[in-house]
Amino acid sequence: MAIILPEDPTPIARVPSTENKTGGWRTFRPVIIYEKCIRCFICWKFCPEPAIEFDSPDAYPAPKPALAKFDTVKINYDYCKGCGICANECPVNAIEMVLEEEVEE
Amino acid sequence: MRKLTIPEEEYMRSGHTACLGCGATIAMRYVLKALGKNTILSIPACCWAVIPGVYPRHNLEVPLLYTAFEVTGAAVSGIREALNALGKEDVNVVGFAGDGGTADIGIQALSGAVERGHDIFYIMYDNEAYMNTGIQRSGSTPIGAWTTTTPGGKKRMYKWEPKKSVAEIMVAHHIPYVATATIAYPEDLIAKIKRAKEIKGPKFIQILSPCPTGWRHSPDKTVEISRLAVQTNAFPLYEVVKGTYRITVKPKKPKPIKEYLRLQGRFRHLTEEEIEMIQRIVDENWRELLKKERCSQEVKE
Numbered sequence: 001m002a003i004i005l006p007e008d009p010t011p012i013a014r015v016p017s018t019e020n021k022t023g024g025w026r027t028f029r030p031v032i033i034y035e036k037c038i039r040c041f042i043c044w045k046f047c048p049e050p051a052i053e054f055d056s057p058d059a060y061p062a063p064k065p066a067l068a069k070f071d072t073v074k075i076n077y078d079y080c081k082g083c084g085i086c087a088n089e090c091p092v093n094a095i096e097m098v099l100e101e102e103v104e105e
Numbered sequence: 106m107r108k109l110t111i112p113e114e115e116y117m118r119s120g121h122t123a124c125l126g127c128g129a130t131i132a133m134r135y136v137l138k139a140l141g142k143n144t145i146l147s148i149p150a151c152c153w154a155v156i157p158g159v160y161p162r163h164n165l166e167v168p169l170l171y172t173a174f175e176v177t178g179a180a181v182s183g184i185r186e187a188l189n190a191l192g193k194e195d196v197n198v199v200g201f202a203g204d205g206g207t208a209d210i211g212i213q214a215l216s217g218a219v220e221r222g223h224d225i226f227y228i229m230y231d232n233e234a235y236m237n238t239g240i241q242r243s244g245s246t247p248i249g250a251w252t253t254t255t256p257g258g259k260k261r262m263y264k265w266e267p268k269k270s271v272a273e274i275m276v277a278h279h280i281p282y283v284a285t286a287t288i289a290y291p292e293d294l295i296a297k298i299k300r301a302k303e304i305k306g307p308k309f310i311q312i313l314s315p316c317p318t319g320w321r322h323s324p325d326k327t328v329e330i331s332r333l334a335v336q337t338n339a340f341p342l343y344e345v346v347k348g349t350y351r352i353t354v355k356p357k358k359p360k361p362i363k364e365y366l367r368l369q370g371r372f373r374h375l376t377e378e379e380i381e382m383i384q385r386i387v388d389e390n391w392r393e394l395l396k397k398e399r400c401s402q403e404v405k406e
Contacts, residue, residue: 011160013160013162013163014163015161015162016118016120016162016163016164017119017122017157017162017164018118018120019162020120020122020162022119022120022121025125039107041107041108044109045110045291046288048123048130048131048134049119049121049130050134051119054107057106069106070106070107070108071106071107076119078119079119079120082125083125083317083324083325083327084126084324084325085126085325087325088325088326088329089328089329097325
């Protein structure tokens with residue numbers, strides 16, 4: 001009797017985890033206050049998701065003209081679980097944790 | 106324009122199923138940033154076995170092989186030798202295991218692998234208990250900690266045995282590179298892995314990665330606690346290159362251990378005398394490490 005092997009003899013995972021939108025786990029939403037942001041990218045460095053992305057320098061107003069040439073950051077709310085590491089590590093307290101129900105769109 | 110202190114490439118995708126504020130995911134992110142795409146990982150049963158998500162989902166941009174709990178060392182040795190036979194000697198082979206899979210269950214496979222001298226990385230992300238199965242005590246749990254198998258009670262049955270130093274066990278194997286690192290110092294961590302990449306032979310790196318679920322702290326304090334672990338000397342950062350110690354982060358004025366312990370719910374039960382005892386142990390270990398650094402540098406001269 002012939003042995004029929006499956007096309008994939010070893011199970012290989014092929015679906016990227018980005019299909020899994022973990023933003024629904026969130027209780028507190030981090031909101032960046034761009035008037036304070038000094039564009040140091042410390043939040044990007046410590047994000048465990050990673051859910052912090054770069055944006056173009058002119059996407060948001062810069063607090064000082066010297067900072068205008070640097071890229072800005074934005075939070076991808078599809079994946080942010082709201083752990084708050086970014087708000088805790090921000091050296092200028094430019095990230096605020098807002099309860100999801102109280103977010104103004 | 107952006108000024109970044111760590112590599113920008115991302116090899117860990119979003120959408121993984123780790124708890125909020127997980128230290129182990131930050132550790133993996135930095136490790137892959139330092140190693141690059143030319144890497145094969147092997148992961149035993151640990152938190153990282155569930156973080157990428159259930160089949161058919163995958164989370165990393167590099168190949169990943171799951172193994173049984175006790176065989177990470179054997180699995181990475183096999184992958185290394187198979188790649189060498191195919192002539193692919195430039196691929197980094199990495200075992201990425203938790204502290205239970207390294208200090209307790211996986212230690213014989215690890216000891217064998219590093220003794221045979223394969224050109225491998227072994228990274229232990231140390232969350233100081235069996236976190237994936239529900240916070241059971243491991244050999245790497247620090248003294249005085251609460252876990253579900255050392256629950257305290259009237260007889261105060263917490264973990265009163267000191268933490269097993271796996272890095273020192275690896276130094277005793279006379280391997281070319283041993284280091285400790287933590288997620289609050291990403292530049293230091295990435296520099297250590299990049300230095301290890303240049304060395305041929307077995308490399309061992311222990312990364313302290315706080316676990317909000319098991320350490321009973323607020324998820325936003327993950328990085329702060331790992332920074333305090335270094336500043337209070339509870340987890341000193343050092344590297345041992347061919348037997349010579351070098352402490353990479355020396356706190357100028359160490360903070361009292363109480364600051365580190367008080368942020369974590371697993372140490373909430375400690376009395377003042379017990380905190381003093383832990384302070385004494387930490388100070389002794391720090392002096393011992395300073396002496397080791399001095400002695401090993403003198404011996405090499």
